[in-house]
Structures are given as C-alpha cells and as structure tokens.
Amino acid sequence: MSLIFVILPLLAALSILFNYNPQKVARGTAAVTLFFALGSVFCWDASVWGLSFEMLSKPSIHLALDFYDGMSVVMVILTALVLFAATWSGKCPEQNQRLWYSSILLIGAGAFGAFLATDIFFFYAFHELALIPTFLMIGNLGTGQRKEAAWKITIYLAFGSIILLGGLIALVVASGSENWLFSELFKADIPAESQKWIALLLILGFGILVSLFPFHTWAAPAYSCAPAPVAMLHAGVLKKFGLYGLFRLYPMVPEGMQAWVGWIIVLLLGNILWVGFVTINQRRLDSMLGNSSVMHMGYIFLAFAALVSSGGLEANPLAQPAAIVLMFAHGVTIALLFMLTDIIRRKTGTVELSELGGLAKAAPNLAFLFGLAGMASIGLPGLANFAGEVMVFLAGFHGFDGQNFSAIQIATILALWGVVISAVYMLRAFRKTFQGPAVENTSSEKVKDLGKFCQIPAAILAISLLVVGLYPKSLLSLINKDTSAPKAAQSEN
C-alpha cells in the first residue's frame, strides 16, 4: 500500500510527459497524497502498508516500503504538506510547465520513497532520485546566478552521496547481514573499531547533505537561485533526509558515533553561531532564508549530539522526539517562508531588503503570514518550532546532575544564543519588508494581496504550525509509538 506515495507522483510525472494538463495533474496528485498521508496517521501500524519485493538476489536488495516507525509517519506528512504547497503555490514560466511540474512531482516521489524505504539501498536511491530534478530545475529555471549555484550543489551533494554510499556499504558489510533490510541490520552487532569508521563516513555523507558546517556553502546560493517549489521541497523536506538518516541508522553504530561526538558538537556550533552571524549580514531576503535554514540545522544536530553523548535511545528519550518535532516544524516554516518570499519577488520584482518596505499596508494577509512564519522560525511559544527547540534544549540537559557541565551542556547554552541571533535577522527582515514607508521608485504601494490559490496552501502550512505548536502531542503521540513498535516486531520473530 505504501507504494501509493511513490507511484502516484511518478505516474503523474509520466502522464505530464504524455501531454496531460501539467498543472491540474500535479495539483490533483499532491492533494491526493496529502489526503493519504493525513489518513495514514490513523492506521499506519496496520500491516497493509508494508511491501517487500526482491529486486536483486545477491546481494539481496528489496524494494521494501513501510512506515518503519513514527519518524517515518511524521516525515511523510511533512513531505505531503510541502509537496501540496509547492504545487499549489508558485507560478511557473509559461513554456516550461511540463518540466516544472514533473520535476516537482519527481522530487516528491523521491522524498516519499526515501522516508518510507525500509531497505537501506532504496533509502539511498530514492533520495538520489529526488536530487536529479532538483539540479535540473535550479540550472534551467532558476534565477540569478543559477548556473553556478546548480553546479555547486551538484558537486557538493554528489560528493556527499558517494561518501554516504561508502558508509552504507561498509555498514552492511560489517553487519554481516545477508540482505539490506533495516529489520535485519538492526539485529547485527558491529565491532566497535569498524563502527568508528562507518560512523565517520555516515556523519560526513549525511552532514554534507544536511549542510553541516563547513560543508554548508552550497545551500544558501542554491536556495536563493532555485525556483520557489524546489527551494521549498529541498530546504523543507529533502535536506531533512540527512538528519532522518542519522537518527535512523544511529542504533546500528552507537559506539562509533560516540567517538565523533566532540566534532559534531563543534561543527553544529559552527552552524548555529557562525552561520547565524553570516545570516545577520545578508541583504537579500532569499539568501537570508537560505542561510537561516542552514543555521537551524544546527539545532537538530544538537538533538543528535545529545542523543549520542548520552549513549542511547533509552538514556535520552527526549532527543529523538525533539529532533523530529523540530524537523517537522522547520520544514513547514521554511517552506512557507520561501513560498511567501517568492510571492514577494513576483509582486515587487525584487528581494533586496533595501528596496523593499511598507508592504504590510498593501498586502496585510501576506504580511500576517510572513510574520507568523518568521515568528515561528524565531521560536515564539505557541508555534511548532518553539515546542521543538524547547525539547532540544531539554534533551541537551537531560541527565544533568547540576554540577559538572559536559560538552553537550555547554553547547546547549551557547546554542541558546542562536535564538537571539535568529530574532535579530528575522525581525529586521520583517521590519524592512513590511513596515515603514515604501521605498521610492518601487511598486510596493501598488502590490496586490495574496491570491486565493496562494492562500490555501499557505493557510494549511500555517495551521499545521499552530496545531503542532499548541498541541505538540499530536506529533509526539505518533513518535512515542515507535519505541514499542519495532520491539514488538522483534519479539514476534
């Protein structure tokens, strides 16, 4: 059953190539997948969703898709939400409708596949499938310095993927498992020495994909040049694949990760503080958002570091749920922000902060939504990011005895300053864009407010931010199921 999520967008992309109306097909498909994703919340543990089909007998590789645990469910919902917003908002150039919509659908299919795969090979391959249209879209339909940006993201992510592939193969080889299924691999006991090197490959590979400092330089230019749906999907969903992967594979190499936790902490502080200061200096709305998305990855890495340094899922039960809530929150927020930024670009023709101003008068709805998303991104209580960030900070201090500060607690304290940094750049951007007098010689005063078709997806994203923010248990109840589900499966065996 879970093949629906992958096959629907794929078929839709194919039918677009055969000259069906691209816009209608894409929007319809996105709506249907959103429906299924929300529906799956209620029945994801049912065995009907599982699927396993052997593609290759030696080494044994299966096309296996399933909701492995609550983390998969949350990520699938996130993907469906952002995919819906990406297809319903945004205006594509007239002649390139087919490329535009089929690429968006392919990215969606790849993301669904990556989050649903329970075979480590397809886990990797679906993510790659999503990257290729990303590169093409940035290179062909982007704005600004699109060619250099596309070139850069291609080289970086290709390199990251190759390292990751090496890590995954090493993981499978070291586990001695006959096949590549998660369920088999989790049973394996990998010796500590090989764990160490596998963990290094995984951290490097996933780290490059998530724009871990100092491998983050591809992200901001790529997002600011990318067409809005691609920026939404990549920053909102695809980039989370790296963190999802780290959390997913962590139980296989816990001791190996432990060896590198010091480095992870240093690098994530680079993400939060260094990139945070870089973000303050941005003069364009889109590159500011691109950098801020890099910066916020630091918090999720902080949750990962907290998990690793405390030594296991049982020792720190807060870390993984915290990361998942924050991933969801950040994915929705950044997607909404990129979407609104693109609308601003379309309406005023610029995203230079110095040329914007006073938009709130002409477009109050736009200003309200942007403000909401901006507040969420800072971490205002009542919005989803707050729940996530608070949980991350609590996870950092989990098991703290009140006297001896260890590296992770110091990192958490330093990371708290990131909230201040993000308040500085986000509030300033909001003020410069929406308040104050309109800059002369621009069209800010004549801008029309949000159209109907943009209001629906924006409202859905905003509502999901509010729902998770006011009632985080909506997500947490899904996630907390996961600790019991795999165990139940194991005991059956």
Added chain:
Amino acid sequence: MQAYLLEIIIVISAIALLLTEAFITPKRKYRIAILAILPLTIVFVLNVFAVAPSEYNKEMTQFYAWDNIARFFKGFTLLATILTLIFTLDYRRTLSKFTTRPGTEEGTGEYYSLILFACAGMMWMASAKDLVSLFVSLELTTITTYILVAYMRRNVGSLEAGVKYLILGALSTGFLVYGIAWVYGATGTTDLALIQEKITDQNQNYLLFGVALILISIAFKVGAVPMHLWIPDVYQGAPTPTTAFLSVASKASGFAIAIRVLQPFMESGNQVLSSKFTTIIAVLAGATLLVGNLAALRQSNFKRLLAYSSIANAGFLLLPLAAWNSDSALASQHAIAFYLGVYLLMTFAAFFVLAIIYRNTGSDEISAFEGLGRRHPTLAFMTTIIMGALAGLPLTGGFWGKFFAFESAIRGGLWVPVIIGFIGAAAGFYYYFQIIRAMYWRESLSTRQIRIRPISYWTVKGLTIAIVLLGFFPKPMEWLIGEKPTSAEKAPQKNQDQPVAVNTAN
C-alpha cells in the same frame, strides 16, 4: 554443439568475407558489414546452446575452458562486435575519406572482416585455460587491432596512433612471453589448472615474478596505470568504431584473461601469493583511478575525455579483481562481468553520440555539444541519461556496476583504493556533467538542425532504454551472468545451515 566451433565459425566467415570482398564493387563495400553481422548474430544465438567440448577431445579440453564466465564473455564480445559493425555502417563515409581512393569505399572492405578476426581472438581469450592458447589468441586480437587502429592511412593522427599502439603493444607482448616463460620454468606446465597444484613454498617467488610480468601485459590490455599512456592518443587518433571496439571488447577480454590467470593463484590457498597479488592489483587500481579521473577533469575534447574515462573505468574494474573473493554473496567475477555488461551499453551509446555530433558539427570537442538541448531535445535527453549512467547516478545501470565494484572492494577491506575510488567517482560527476552543462546551459553558435541517421538513432535509443531498465531492475544481468558452479554447490549447504540455526533458536 561444442563450444569451440563458435570461434571456428567466426574465423571461417571472416576468411570467406575477405574473399568475397574482391567481388563487391567499390561503392558497395558496406555490404560486407551487413554480411558480417549475419554470422555474428547466428553465433550469438548458438552461444546460448553451446556445450563443453567432450572429454575425449584431449587436444581441445586441454586448451579450452567452458563455463559461465566464458559464455558471458563470448556473448559480450559478439554483442560488442555487432555494435561496432553497426557503428561502422554509419561511420563509413569518414573512413573512406582516408583510404585508397577518397570518395569511393574502395579499400574499406577489409576493415569489417578484420573486426571479425579480432572478435574470434577475443572469444578464444574468454576460454583460454592454458598460457599458450592465451598467448596465441591474444596475439590474434592484438595484431588485428594494430591494423584497425591505423586503418585511415591517409590520416596522420590514425597513423601516429597505430605506431604508438604497435610499439607499446609489442613491448607488452614481450612482458607477457617473458612472464609465461617464468611461470613455465617454475612449474613445468602452462596449464593454469595444473599450475594451481604445483605452487609450493620453493617456487612461489618465481611465480610471483612471472605473474607480475603477465599482469603488466594485462594492464596494457585493459589500460591500467603503468601501461595506460597509449590510451588517450590511440583513442583520439583511431577511427571511432575502432576506439569503441578497443575500449569495450578489448578491455573486457583483458579482464577475462585476468580472471583466468589470477584464479589459480588466488584460490590456491597460498597466503603469500594471494596477499601479494591483492596488494599489487590494489595499487594498480588506486593509481589507475587517480590518473584516469584526475586527468579527465581537464579534458576539453570529448573523445579524449572518453579515453580517460575508459582508464578510470578500468580502475573501478580492478577493485573487485583485487578484492578477490569467489564464494561470498557476490563473487568478484560477477561484479566484473556486471560492470562490463553495463559498461558496454554506456560506452557504445556515448560513442554513437560522439559520432552523431561529429558528423553534424565536424568537431568532437565538448563545445560541439553546446545548445544541443535546443537543437535536438531527444538526443540531448538521451545523452543526459548516458552521461548520468557513466557518472554512476543511481537508478541507471551505471550505478549498479560501481556499486558492486565498491561493495566487493569494501568486503575485501581495501580502504585506500576505495577512498580513491570515491574521490574518482565524485570527480566523474564533474567531468561527465560538463557535457550536460554544455548541452543545456550554453547557447550554440549554429542553429542548424542536427540530423541523425536512423540506425544510429535507434541504436542509441535502444541502448539508453536498456541502461534505464537495468537501473531499475538489474536482475536480467544477473541471469545473464548465471550461477557460478561453486555458489550452486554452496547453496544447499546454506539450506542445511538454516534449519540448524532455527532448531537452536527454538
């Protein structure tokens, strides 16, 4: 039908075609190619049904091995030869420009039958189980390819390539004979199966030296590092069908004999020899990967780029050879065979594209691809897939080849060459994607329509579809490679193990 008849059919039809050539008018020499495809196709089918030579036929069984690997490599060579001939059909106008009388096809007829001779030699190499038959078949191939390289005799580039190839080829033959002599001197036999039994602690050093010399000659054949210098110049100068033939069929047969020669030493149980050979080949692999990939970065000529890419691919192919294992989930032979199978599709597709571009623009620089996305979107799209596959993008056939190569190397614990391989694969993304970048992101100066001959068009289309299909569903290739006899014997053992494990668990 006994397997060795396959080669005999090919040789006889090659001689027959050589004789027929005299009676065909100079304008219609291409008919030889069409006639040559016929026996190749028949043998390709017969190859499936062939059986091992009977035991009473001592003369044959002593020299001729028949197993799944031999069958796969014979089929591979036949397919590569058929594709080369199809390629030549569209290339014959360029070929005839530089032969006896430019404008007519006079003097091009022998080209087609020479390819058949080379094919027969390569097919025999796949079955050579004796160093003598290995040498003879290798020479049959090499001497024909000297002529094929220098065939455009009024073209300086082709002649230069021919001379270079001849000199280095002769040198590598010298190494081969010298190495065979050492092995014979140490063991008193040239039969590879008997050599395995005669390895002792006393003669292992002589054997090491002898086989190392043979490996140098194999390195020449596959284009591995110390002997790779001929590749760029020869590939660039030779007629493009010859280049494609060299880079696919010749490389594959090099690996076929590498597997045959190394097997007795790697599986003899002599730890000293097998670990030393692993080190030697791992060093070769690492150096080849480094040189091939890094040199490819700077190329601006597509044909030269393909030459370096062929060196780089030889490096990837050496990885499973170095990490020799014959009994794990994926044996080295299978990894190599799989890689070569996909490599055939990708490389021929790339060369067909090169020829199409050359005919339309008169240039084989990368800049000739500029604006192709606008001028011929279908061809540009197919080229994108082919380049993606060469770079090893997942969900194309090319990915699986690299994947298996890396997998068996990591299983063998060869970390240094694997890391170099990763760097090489990442560099591969850069230089293969240069083509894609040129096609879509640069404007071309000319807007003249690209014209493609139907044969080339459909062949490229077929190859591209095969690449994509294999990417999604690689199992057909697995069926082609077939079960290795050893793993078939092992399968029941595993089944015996499993119930035991279940019993203890209960």
